[in-house]
Amino acid sequence: MANNFAMLLDGFQTAFTPTNLMFGLLGTFLGTLVGVLPGIGPALAIGLLLPITMTVNPTSALIMFAAIYYGAMYGGSTTSILLNTPGESGSVITALEGNKMAKAGRAGAALATAAIGSFVAGTIATLLLAFGAPAMAELALTIQPAGYLALIILAFATVGTLLGSSRIRGLVALSVGLVIGLIGADLQSGALRLTFGNLNAIDGIETVTVIVAIFALGEALYLASRHTLVPAQVLEIRGKAWMTKADFQRSWKPWLRGTAIGFPLGVVPAGGSEVPTFLSYGVEKALSKNKDEFGKGAIEGVAGPEAANNANAAGVLVPMLALGLPTSATAAVVLVAFQSFNIQPGPMLFQTNPEIVWGLIASLFIGNFLLLVLNLPLIRFWVLLLKIPSHYLYAGITTFALLGAYALNNSTFDLQVALAIGLLGFLFRRFGVPITPLIIGVILGPLAELYFKRALQISQGDWHILIAGGFPKVIYGLLFLVIIGPLVWNFKKKFAVKK
Amino acid sequence: MIFQKISKQGKGELAFAGSLFLLGVFVAWDTSKMDIPQDNSIISPQTFPYMVAAFASLVGLALIINILRGNYGVPDGDAPGDPFTPLNLRTMVIVSTAIALHVILLEIAGYIVAAIACFWGVAYGFGSRKPLKDLGISTVFALIVYFAFTQGLNINLPSGFFEGILSNGK
Numbered sequence: 001m002a003n004n005f006a007m008l009l010d011g012f013q014t015a016f017t018p019t020n021l022m023f024g025l026l027g028t029f030l031g032t033l034v035g036v037l038p039g040i041g042p043a044l045a046i047g048l049l050l051p052i053t054m055t056v057n058p059t060s061a062l063i064m065f066a067a068i069y070y071g072a073m074y075g076g077s078t079t080s081i082l083l084n085t086p087g088e089s090g091s092v093i094t095a096l097e098g099n100k101m102a103k104a105g106r107a108g109a110a111l112a113t114a115a116i117g118s119f120v121a122g123t124i125a126t127l128l129l130a131f132g133a134p135a136m137a138e139l140a141l142t143i144q145p146a147g148y149l150a151l152i153i154l155a156f157a158t159v160g161t162l163l164g165s166s167r168i169r170g171l172v173a174l175s176v177g178l179v180i181g182l183i184g185a186d187l188q189s190g191a192l193r194l195t196f197g198n199l200n201a202i203d204g205i206e207t208v209t210v211i212v213a214i215f216a217l218g219e220a221l222y223l224a225s226r227h228t229l230v231p232a233q234v235l236e237i238r239g240k241a242w243m244t245k246a247d248f249q250r251s252w253k254p255w256l257r258g259t260a261i262g263f264p265l266g267v268v269p270a271g272g273s274e275v276p277t278f279l280s281y282g283v284e285k286a287l288s289k290n291k292d293e294f295g296k297g298a299i300e301g302v303a304g305p306e307a308a309n310n311a312n313a314a315g316v317l318v319p320m321l322a323l324g325l326p327t328s329a330t331a332a333v334v335l336v337a338f339q340s341f342n343i344q345p346g347p348m349l350f351q352t353n354p355e356i357v358w359g360l361i362a363s364l365f366i367g368n369f370l371l372l373v374l375n376l377p378l379i380r381f382w383v384l385l386l387k388i389p390s391h392y393l394y395a396g397i398t399t400f401a402l403l404g405a406y407a408l409n410n411s412t413f414d415l416q417v418a419l420a421i422g423l424l425g426f427l428f429r430r431f432g433v434p435i436t437p438l439i440i441g442v443i444l445g446p447l448a449e450l451y452f453k454r455a456l457q458i459s460q461g462d463w464h465i466l467i468a469g470g471f472p473k474v475i476y477g478l479l480f481l482v483i484i485g486p487l488v489w490n491f492k493k494k495f496a497v498k499k
Numbered sequence: 500m501i502f503q504k505i506s507k508q509g510k511g512e513l514a515f516a517g518s519l520f521l522l523g524v525f526v527a528w529d530t531s532k533m534d535i536p537q538d539n540s541i542i543s544p545q546t547f548p549y550m551v552a553a554f555a556s557l558v559g560l561a562l563i564i565n566i567l568r569g570n571y572g573v574p575d576g577d578a579p580g581d582p583f584t585p586l587n588l589r590t591m592v593i594v595s596t597a598i599a600l601h602v603i604l605l606e607i608a609g610y611i612v613a614a615i616a617c618f619w620g621v622a623y624g625f626g627s628r629k630p631l632k633d634l635g636i637s638t639v640f641a642l643i644v645y646f647a648f649t650q651g652l653n654i655n656l657p658s659g660f661f662e663g664i665l666s667n668g669k
Contacts, residue, residue: 225588419599
């Protein structure tokens with residue numbers, strides 16, 4: 001514990017060098033900028049900005065990513081409140097009450113409670129991350145390959161079935177992701193899979209290409225397919241972006257409750273920020289003295305979910321850093337960012353790259369603080385971004401996404417892949433299939449195979465090893481609950497309706 | 500099991516689900532044809548792909564059954580029960596053409612031309628009707644991106660026609 005504290009101080013020293021501080025500042029700015037733009041969530045924001053950091057040293061680049069990560073979250077809430085087009089699933093709930101508040105002329109208070117709540121939640125959650133992640137990494141050192149495989153399968157099940165409205169569609173998305181993950185040469189034998197004799201495909205499909213294409217191109221094509229000439233309306237901010245004492249009194253408890261809900265649900269693989277923000281909203285609605293305000297612009301309905309969203313974002317980093325297992329699309333991109341510098345997150349990270357990981361955690365604190373002091377005063381500048389006509393916006397996003405896909409390897413093949421994945425993204429949206437399970441499949445599929453093979457190599461081919469020992473049994477027990485629980489619930493509901 | 504009459508929306512989704520099922524079958528077929536360079540590992544490189552293939556075709560099949568029973572997917576951004584939005588094919592074709600143009604033009608004509616074509620085309624597709632103003636904005640966008648990446652970040656982009664003029668005397 002004391003050791004961690006010393007390491008964190010070292011991290012602050014790393015983060016406070018002028019160069020790194022500048023990259024942190026640039027990251028908060030770029031993250032907010034891209035996050036504010038409607039239709040761009042944090043995952044796409046980081047994916048789009050990935051090529052920019054390719055020429056920077058790893059520590060500075062990852063510090064910038066940490067700042068982009070939090071910045072994109074802040075930016076997203078601004079858009080939800082003022083434009084009612086949430087850029088990511090975690091801000092959907094914010095739009096619910098936040099946009100109503102803005103319509104009632106209380107945009108300033110909504111923005112302020114979102115920003116301060118995000119800061120409070122982000123700071124507490126980052127503190128929990130700083131002490132939780134090393135502890136988890138230490139525990140993880142004892143996990144055998146079979147245990148890892150069990151964890152990945154649990155992540156597949158939760159991400160696949162908890163997201164979106166239809167469980168089967170989540171699993172469909174996961175299976176397509178797993179298939180994409182297969183493409184290329186098998187790591188151990190070099191055997192080629194699904195490459196169709198194309199030399200470019202031997203190294204597999206770039207994850208960043210998949211992310212950028214499925215979010216940016218898929219979304220552009222989907223919006224094109226439903227295009228009508230009705231422009232979205234940006235609501236004005238009257239007065240200062242600040243809140244009254246009464247607003248503050250109504251907000252602080254939801255902030256803390258949101259943090260308490262968001263962080264743990266990020267650490268366990270519960271599939272991104274949709275579930276915690278929804279839960280937080282439900283809790284605030286149930287506890288509020290002003291229940292009748294919900295649905296018409298209740299400040300608690302912005303404060304709680306926004307805090308939950310940010311705490312969740314920090315929570316997701318715990319298994320990402322300590323186990324190397326991303327459980328949200330955004331964490332998946334951060335993992336890719338690490339990998340692009342040949343750094344593999346996982347239990348060894350805190351020992352092999354202490355400077356980078358503690359510098360990153362320290363810069364999360366700094367970024368969080370910078371966002372608070374920069375964003376509320378700059379709010380009018382961010383609002384200008386929302387007034388960009390949507391045709392230029394989508395033109396810019398599309399062109400920049402194609403650039404991102406190309407610039408990674410200077411490869412036209414990647415562009416063709418991006419086009420195909422973009423079409424897939426369109427079909428997914430059209431038929432109500434969630435996107436995140438696909439990304440988790442692409443990233444964790446190859447990892448699942450790796451641990452699967454390692455486990456069976458240890459046991460000389462005896463499949464019993466996969467469920468041997470206490471840890472895998474516990475995880476598979478949880479898996480059973482995740483699958484059976486909702487089925488029992490549905491059955492009970494149906495039964496009750498029939499009666 | 501009660502199968503319901505399939506609506507027009509259901510037909511499209513059924514085709515989508517069918518192709519996902521076939522994707523699983525296809526992965527199994529591709530795996531069976533796999534060339535295995537050396538066979539000294541305990542676990543064949545085919546085992547995991549077969550598992551993925553089985554999973555993919557199984558969930559594909561489950562989706563088909565789901566649709567046949569009348570459980571259609573809810574398009575992104577719609578609420579369950581919303582009326583079905585018909586496709587705006589015209590906009591879609593323009594936007595996909597613009598994206599495809601970028602891919603084709605990049606190596607032939609260079610980044611700047613490709614980016615101008617793509618930006619202009621997508622803007623037009625999304626309803627902008629000021630072709631000259633758009634051309635100006637596209638050009639400025641393409642030039643800023645090109646120079647920011649090639650000069651600022653040292654990331655190479657195809658210069659195309661402008662080779663020599665823009666390549667900084669290299």
